[in-house]
Amino acid sequence: MPRQVDHDARRRQIAEAVWRLATRGGLEDVSLRQVAAEAGVSARLLQYYFGTRDQLLLGALEILNADAERRARERLVHLDGTGDMRAIVRGVLLEMLPLDEERHSRYLVHVAFFVRFLADEDLAKAVRDGPRALEDLVTDLIRQGQELGRARPDIDARAEAAFLLAGAEGLQASMLLGQRTPDDAVALLDHQIDRIFPEKQTRRPA
Template structure:
């Protein structure tokens, strides 16, 4: 294991190795699902020894959980970068829209991300620790949308907002439902975006 570690600079070895192994999990899962992925397969796919894999993640459960954590970190980072790239002159409505669109598979990167969450879905049903990790990300999006709605109401962009928590929950749940329909090819990206815009038009109507 020492020889393997020597291939990378000390300050980046841990982070890069974990990512290297996690990306191997994602590739295997994308090709054939998650349930039959073994430590040996992941080690071979990642080009590392089984001993090194266990050093970083321990058990198979630790490997799947750690890979999910890295997936979440990637998703949050990319979403933040895309929203920030839109600039600081966005209205609060436009900001809410941008956040909701991050929940849709609108390009290859987001499609791959949401497909991977779909692959993990069966594990979420049976594994409380993974389910908590997955639902934490969802609550974070809902809380952010709720804060933006409250800010929009204070700024006069929304005239009536008795239950911002429920409005935020409905917006996020709708976007997540559209996500699944898009992955299955049941709705186009244009139609999904139009539905989100329709919801926002009704919520942000001032009069």
């Protein structure tokens, strides 16, 4: 009887090979043959699951981001239903910082993808034109905080969300370079979050 193939596991096996190559030497010149060898599969099987090299890179990035989203949900599950929008926003932003080995490795892979996308307009366009899910999430959380009277009512939630995310992204590199300690980076984020979610707020009038 033929063995049942776990297609999701096989796709992950291939994606993890892309991530390892990304952290070791970047993705500028990576080939399907290199990924197949790293994953321990045939090039034909790799193409069966992902297609072209560009589709492979985008697919591997999609799996990486899905992993990050799942881990973030697991870390934030204890805040679900509490209505503490400040804590939830803070948790989302902390997921972006390389505060442990998992997040450190994820950031290095993202850097490799970023450099690759700079050199390939088609790949860059596929990412650029995608939905801004994280920005939408933080925007919605700030707006909910405003409705609950826990965030400043006089701010633009979308602009603040974009600024917070850009700040977290900027802190990533300075942490890896040793310019800022994890404590310093977290303190800077807290400073900006406290500006949006001051301790004393009242419910916005209906």
